[in-house]
Amino acid sequence: MKKRPDRQIEIFSLSAIDLFAAAMGAFALLTIVLIPYYQKEVRERTPENAIADLARAAETSAVESEIKKKALEQKRAASAANVSDIKSQADKLLAELRAAEAALREKQAEAERAVVVPEPVAELPAPAETPKRALVSFRFLGMKTTKDDIVVALDMNKCMGGHEASIEKAVSRIVDSLQDNHRLKIVGFQQTDAGPRTSIWPYGGNLQRINSSTKSAANRFTKQLTGRFGGSASMLDAFQKMLDGPGESIFLVSDGLPNPRANGGLSPNNLARRITSMNGGRKEIHTVVVGNYFDYQGTVEFMENLSQSNKGQFMALASPTKGVCD
Incomplete structure (x- = not known):
């Protein structure tokens, strides 16, 4: 019986290898193009960036609080000045009132000490009676x-x-x-x-x-x-x-x-x-x-x-x- 000659069996042909190589190149190219965007998103999501944002927000809030604190202090100072002015005016009026009261008391005392002698008033004759008009004239x-x-x-x-x-x-x-x-x-x-x-x-x-x-x-x-x-x-x-x-x-x-x-x-x-x-x-x-x-x-x-x-x-x-x- 005649013996068959041996065959050489190949799993991948040259065409398949070429296809795989092209696909691999395309993937590598896309990866290279997208790497910057991937790194930016990764950096934004990192804890270091979040901490920096919080630090900036805290700094801004501290500045605003300082401004509000200064404004509040100014208002308190103005209110205190107004209260002081009102109090000084009240003290001044009270002093004037007390002085006027003292002057009045002094005048009253002088009037009590003075002796008034009334002038003689001449007696006027009694007015003559006007005859009343008759009810039926x-x-x-x-x-x-x-x-x-x-x-x-x-x-x-x-x-x-x-x-x-x-x-x-x-x-x-x-x-x-x-x-x-x-x-x-x-x-x-x-x-x-x-x-x-x-x-x-x-x-x-x-x-x-x-x-x-x-x-x-x-x-x-x-x-x-x-x-x-x-x-x-x-x-x-x-x-x-x-x-x-x-x-x-x-x-x-x-x-x-x-x-x-x-x-x-x-x-x-x-x-x-x-x-x-x-x-x-x-x-x-x-x-x-x-x-x-x-x-x-x-x-x-x-x-x-x-x-x-x-x-x-x-x-x-x-x-x-x-x-x-x-």
């Missing part, structure tokens, strides 16, 4: 007032004609009731074709002090007025003048029939309200109606409303004679 047929300045307003419209005697008697009783402490003025008023007209005593429009002579003059003037009755009753114009003039109490003597055409178109009730508004509570207004007042509706109502609204009183005097308008 005027009374007329039950009408009364405490006022001293009196104005008698006489309505001179034509319908007052026929009642001359009653009117003169009424005004005369008012005048004769006055005392020497009173002052008087008489105003006669009427509406004529030329307009409102007033006749006044005493001439000049002032109040006249009452005595026996002036009473006679007032009664003579009243008699002159009763002889000139005519026209209408211009009450609105008359009261405007009387309320702006002297006098504290007004006594109106009228038949109580004001003509609206002579009084700004106002009805009797509206006229009473207008006069009250103009007066404003300044003066008393008393009313005396004379004539056959019971024959005319509204006469008494007008005169009562006017007096009651102005702190006055109302009186009605019947006339025994017939008037020209009756």
Whole structure:
């Protein structure tokens, strides 16, 4: 039998060896390239570097603490200076107070030691007693007032004609009731074709002090007025003048029939309200109606409303004679 020739078996071929060599070279090259980075990370992770960082942090903290300590010391020093200033000011004020107290005590002691001799005071005579004003200084047929300045307003419209005697008697009783402490003025008023007209005593429009002579003059003037009755009753114009003039109490003597055409178109009730508004509570207004007042509706109502609204009183005097308008 023929014997086989021996074979030589190779595990690695030349190509495989070449591949391994190339791979080994590539690995060695990459290792060489990465060595610096590996060493840096290793150095950063070493205990020596960590200790150095901690040392630097501790040094920085120590510096900051020193700065804060110096600032705190400065604040304490400033506070201590302020406290010292306040204390010195308080001591100064206390010293001034004590000095003022001592000076006051010294002055008080000097005042106690001084002997004051009062100057003689001349005795003054006792003041003369002022006579007290009478509670009721005027009374007329039950009408009364405490006022001293009196104005008698006489309505001179034509319908007052026929009642001359009653009117003169009424005004005369008012005048004769006055005392020497009173002052008087008489105003006669009427509406004529030329307009409102007033006749006044005493001439000049002032109040006249009452005595026996002036009473006679007032009664003579009243008699002159009763002889000139005519026209209408211009009450609105008359009261405007009387309320702006002297006098504290007004006594109106009228038949109580004001003509609206002579009084700004106002009805009797509206006229009473207008006069009250103009007066404003300044003066008393008393009313005396004379004539056959019971024959005319509204006469008494007008005169009562006017007096009651102005702190006055109302009186009605019947006339025994017939008037020209009756």
